[in-house]
Amino acid sequence: MKHLVFLTGAGMSAESGISTFRDSNGLWEQYDVMEVASIEGWYRNPDLIQKFYNERRAQLNEVEPNEGHKMIASLEKSFKVTVVTQNVDDLHERAGSTQVIHLHGELTKACNESKTKVYEIGTKAIHPEDKAEDGSRLRPFIVWFGEAVPLIEKAAEVVSEADVVVIIGTSMQVYPAAGLIHYAKKDAPVYLIDPNPVDDSSFRVEIIKKKAGEGMAILLEKLI
Numbered sequence: 001m002k003h004l005v006f007l008t009g010a011g012m013s014a015e016s017g018i019s020t021f022r023d024s025n026g027l028w029e030q031y032d033v034m035e036v037a038s039i040e041g042w043y044r045n046p047d048l049i050q051k052f053y054n055e056r057r058a059q060l061n062e063v064e065p066n067e068g069h070k071m072i073a074s075l076e077k078s079f080k081v082t083v084v085t086q087n088v089d090d091l092h093e094r095a096g097s098t099q100v101i102h103l104h105g106e107l108t109k110a111c112n113e114s115k116t117k118v119y120e121i122g123t124k125a126i127h128p129e130d131k132a133e134d135g136s137r138l139r140p141f142i143v144w145f146g147e148a149v150p151l152i153e154k155a156a157e158v159v160s161e162a163d164v165v166v167i168i169g170t171s172m173q174v175y176p177a178a179g180l181i182h183y184a185k186k187d188a189p190v191y192l193i194d195p196n197p198v199d200d201s202s203f204r205v206e207i208i209k210k211k212a213g214e215g216m217a218i219l220l221e222k223l224i
């Protein structure tokens, strides 16, 4: 059975109503990324970070997987499918995808400060007084700038085994996630679905200049 690997970013969830980061009016125009998404920011002002992630976690109650998420999940009927996502929402799973690697963590999980204990919290808020079992502050289970990306080796291995690689909705600006494409086999077709694709000629891609939903419909025609 062919192995399809999807590398998805914030654009994958845009049609579900979740803001991307670097588009106009994106999250990084509204917030200072180093204040709300970096380990330095956590030590400087943890309550601001908790508020930022409590708001994004609560939004999960108001959004649904879009057609793009559902089409990726539907491919599991005919292919082995692995999703390697930079997104921290749970929309791939809610659409039915069963193999999802979250490189940058998950909104529905919390952890202790050393990130050795992880807790499912769904869309509940984390309050300043909330503690983990070891007495440290409970924090979002998110990979912030300045932190390691523990799943990157596993993701690279998955990409190196892919028969087809599909990049959807990422500006390819954040490493190490953006470097994963270089692990693709030379003979594995690589597709890029994005209405404003990066024109980075450093790797070979077939560009489908569409939003995720429309782009996935075009891709399904090619794959099936």
Ligand code: APR
Pocket (backbone or CB within 6 Å): 008, 009, 010, 011, 012, 014, 015, 020, 021, 022, 023, 026, 033, 037, 086, 087, 104, 168, 169, 170, 171, 172, 173, 174, 193, 194, 195, 196, 197, 198, 210, 211, 212, 213
């Ligand atoms: N369908 C597909 N792609 C879209 C859509 C859409 N409807 N709308 C926007 N896009 C594309 C944009 O053109 C852009 O290329 O999605 C991409 C979004 O890029 P970013 O906002 O940079 O998001 P992403 O690449 O996922 O960011 C990577 O940066 O801040 C960190 O940890 C954060 O995981 C995030 C990482």
